[in-house]
Amino acid sequence: MERSDLAVSCRGLVKRYGELVAVAGIDLEVRRGECFGLLGPNGAGKTTTMEVLEGLLTANDGAVEVLGSRWGGDDRALRERLGVQLQETQLSEKLTVRETIRLFRSFYVRGREVGEVIRLVELDAKAKARVGKLSGGQRQRLALACALVCDPELLFLDEPTTGLDPQARLSVWRILERYRQTGGTVLLTTHYMEEAARLCDRVAIIDHGRIIALGSPAELVASLGADQVVEVRARGEVAPETLAGLPGVSGVTAVDGSLRLAVREIGTLLPALLNELERHQASLEKLTTHEATLEDLFVYLTGRELRDDD
Amino acid sequence: MMIDNARFRRLRPLAELTRVRMLEFIREPEAVFWVFVFPVLLAVALGIAFRAKPVSSLEVAVAAEPAAASRIEALLHGAPGLRVHLMGKAEADHALRSGRVDVVVEASGVGEGMPQDVTYRYDPTRAEGRAAHLAVDAALEKALGRTDVLEAHEERVSRHGSRYIDFLIPGLVGLNLMGSGLWGLGFAVVSARTRKLLKRFAVTPMYRSHYLLSFMLSRLLFMVLEVAAIVGFGWAAFGVRVNGSFAALAVVSVAGAMTFAGVGLLVAARPKTIEGVSGWMNLVMLPMWLLSGSFFSYERFPQIVQPVIRALPLTALNDALRLIMNAGSPLAATWSQLAVMALWALVSFALALRIFRWT
Numbered sequence: 001m002e003r004s005d006l007a008v009s010c011r012g013l014v015k016r017y018g019e020l021v022a023v024a025g026i027d028l029e030v031r032r033g034e035c036f037g038l039l040g041p042n043g044a045g046k047t048t049t050m051e052v053l054e055g056l057l058t059a060n061d062g063a064v065e066v067l068g069s070r071w072g073g074d075d076r077a078l079r080e081r082l083g084v085q086l087q088e089t090q091l092s093e094k095l096t097v098r099e100t101i102r103l104f105r106s107f108y109v110r111g112r113e114v115g116e117v118i119r120l121v122e123l124d125a126k127a128k129a130r131v132g133k134l135s136g137g138q139r140q141r142l143a144l145a146c147a148l149v150c151d152p153e154l155l156f157l158d159e160p161t162t163g164l165d166p167q168a169r170l171s172v173w174r175i176l177e178r179y180r181q182t183g184g185t186v187l188l189t190t191h192y193m194e195e196a197a198r199l200c201d202r203v204a205i206i207d208h209g210r211i212i213a214l215g216s217p218a219e220l221v222a223s224l225g226a227d228q229v230v231e232v233r234a235r236g237e238v239a240p241e242t243l244a245g246l247p248g249v250s251g252v253t254a255v256d257g258s259l260r261l262a263v264r265e266i267g268t269l270l271p272a273l274l275n276e277l278e279r280h281q282a283s284l285e286k287l288t289t290h291e292a293t294l295e296d297l298f299v300y301l302t303g304r305e306l307r308d309d310d
Numbered sequence: 311m312m313i314d315n316a317r318f319r320r321l322r323p324l325a326e327l328t329r330v331r332m333l334e335f336i337r338e339p340e341a342v343f344w345v346f347v348f349p350v351l352l353a354v355a356l357g358i359a360f361r362a363k364p365v366s367s368l369e370v371a372v373a374a375e376p377a378a379a380s381r382i383e384a385l386l387h388g389a390p391g392l393r394v395h396l397m398g399k400a401e402a403d404h405a406l407r408s409g410r411v412d413v414v415v416e417a418s419g420v421g422e423g424m425p426q427d428v429t430y431r432y433d434p435t436r437a438e439g440r441a442a443h444l445a446v447d448a449a450l451e452k453a454l455g456r457t458d459v460l461e462a463h464e465e466r467v468s469r470h471g472s473r474y475i476d477f478l479i480p481g482l483v484g485l486n487l488m489g490s491g492l493w494g495l496g497f498a499v500v501s502a503r504t505r506k507l508l509k510r511f512a513v514t515p516m517y518r519s520h521y522l523l524s525f526m527l528s529r530l531l532f533m534v535l536e537v538a539a540i541v542g543f544g545w546a547a548f549g550v551r552v553n554g555s556f557a558a559l560a561v562v563s564v565a566g567a568m569t570f571a572g573v574g575l576l577v578a579a580r581p582k583t584i585e586g587v588s589g590w591m592n593l594v595m596l597p598m599w600l601l602s603g604s605f606f607s608y609e610r611f612p613q614i615v616q617p618v619i620r621a622l623p624l625t626a627l628n629d630a631l632r633l634i635m636n637a638g639s640p641l642a643a644t645w646s647q648l649a650v651m652a653l654w655a656l657v658s659f660a661l662a663l664r665i666f667r668w669t
């Protein structure tokens with residue numbers, strides 16, 4: 001009988017590497033059956049947080065509870081119930097898909113049939129192929145299979161789709177949705193806001209080892225107080241403050257020489273915006289608009305893009 | 311039945327890890343070459359190098375004025391094991407320095423059939439030099455009329471079991487068990503660590519001792535093939551025989567394989583890179599390459615270091631293998647070597663398990 005309906009809870013989590021503070025006080029609660037996402041840029045502390053929760057690292061401070069237990073007790077019993085996919089494990093290239101899954105299956109008392117897991121991750125055609133000959137997306141699905149083979153109550157996934165093309169990403173999402181239908185809990189990290197928005201019931205945005213926003217994707221986007229984002233670049237002097245006063249604008253952020261306006265009513269804003277630019281004799285170079293996303297929230301909160309590449 | 315089932319299930323990860331370990335190994339063609347083909351090639355090369363030399367004769371240079379030279383040549387004619395070359399003095403000196411001849415005989419002239427002012431020049435640090443000096447001297451004295459008072463018989467020892475190749479094959483077996491134990495395990499473990507595979511295993515309920523034990527077990531199985539390859543080759547190509555029992559040979563080989571699997575795991579317990587572990591392995595293996603008597607007997611090293619040499623695992627393995635294969639001793643005769651190996655195996659395995667780095 002579980003006392004709580006929390007799959008993971010941690011309070012005041014701190015992890016330092018010498019001088020560097022990788023995790024600077026994180027509080028998290030992941031409910032059973034929920035898909036929870038940690039969204040953040042490179043070096044935000046996502047992996048460090050996950051590895052503390054997985055019992056691989058010991059925190060400098062804070063309390064962690066996973067499926068109602070703390071690390072340092074009967075860890076093997078706890079590990080029976082967890083599926084984990086680490087950020088950068090390279091499985092043995094010389095083994096086949098089936099051999100690899102069979103090995104991981106042998107570590108657990110309970111779990112799924114090897115063939116069933118292969119089907120679950122859609123690798124039937126590759127069951128006899130060497131791991132070294134798999135594509136990136138197939139390897140990722142194999143890693144997922146190794147995490148799912150114990151039929152875990154809780155799944156930790158560290159960047160399950162980083163570096164994958166959109167099609168491979170979709171197939172990972174499909175597999176996760178199937179797992180969730182069986183009542184499983186997921187804690188995942190990602191840099192992709194579409195991924196967080198699509199998969200997660202709740203998302204914590206992490207930056208510099210802290211949670212800077214927490215809620216369902218819809219709530220988070222709504223907290224911008226806008227449904228559209230207008231990006232403007234103009235030649236000439238336009239102060240962010242002047243644009244902030246325009247009708248329908250709920251916030252302005254300067255990013256890389258352009259201004260991003262969070263906008264409630266785009267219809268009333270656009271004429272006013274063009275007027276204002278003309279009044280300052282600034283010539284318009286670029287004007288784009290899109291629906292507000294988690295990415296915009298991150299930019300609004302930090303003044304930086306979530307991803308510095310691609 | 312229930313208990314048996316539970317026990318079997320508990321050992322399944324160990325069986326699975328061992329199986330996977332062996333699959334990985336045999337799918338690595340280079341590893342197979344170094345473990346099986348290389349020692350056989352080494353045996354061929356060394357076997358031929360030492361067989362091609364027939365019961366070698368001693369080379370004698372005679373550097374004297376012509377009359378003396380031909381007299382000496384005549385006196386030495388027919389002396390067993392000596393080959394005589396007439397040379398000028400400068401040429402003879404050069405031949406002596408370069409080891410082409412073992413002794414130079416000089417004389418100033420001949421008087422009444424007797425060479426005058428005979429001088430032997432040789433390098434006393436070379437065994438052949440000393441032997442050639444004595445042999446030439448004895449042959450000359452005898453030819454000039456010395457009679458030997460003692461009548462002694464000679465027995466040439468070149469029976470099977472006491473040739474160099476007979477000595478070498480057990481040494482190669484020992485060396486190979488050390489090499490494949492250390493390199494094989496060291497690389498596999500450290501590569502799994504750099505690939506974060508160890509970390510991945512660490513988040514499963516796998517018993518950590520099973521992981522290390524799987525290496526010991528896989529070594530045990532490959533050991534059989536390695537020993538069979540070298541011993542079988544030695545027998546087929548050079549007629550090297552196992553004079554003791556095969557069971558005793560098996561026990562000693564198991565002890566050797568376990569010892570070096572343990573040492574290999576210990577060396578690989580901490581390093582994070584292949585370069586790092588390579589350095590440690592060389593550091594561990596070099597003294598044993600030099601001291602443990604794989605190619606030549608270690609008896610010549612100073613008395614004071616003998617106990618240290620005998621405490622090395624490879625020395626113990628080589629000695630035990632030679633006792634069984636060459637001397638045909640029973641297993642009980644190798645108890646001290648077995649004890650040394652068991653101690654190394656147990657201590658290194660226990661220590662490796664304690665300090666093993668999983669992340």
Ligand SMILES: Nc1ncnc2c1ncn2[C@@H]1O[C@H](COP(=O)(O)OP(=O)(O)OP(=O)(O)O)[C@@H](O)[C@H]1O
Pocket residue numbers: 017020021022040041042043044045046047048049087191
């Ligand atoms: N073993 C370590 N030693 C020292 N510093 C570390 C170590 N591991 C991580 N760090 C540092 O801790 C910080 C957080 O790293 P972490 O791996 O948790 O980030 P992340 O959010 O997972 O980033 P990414 O998206 O790139 O995976 C980084 O600044 C990183 O350089």
Ligand SMILES: [Mg+2]
Pocket residue numbers: 046047048087158
């Ligand atoms: Mg990370």
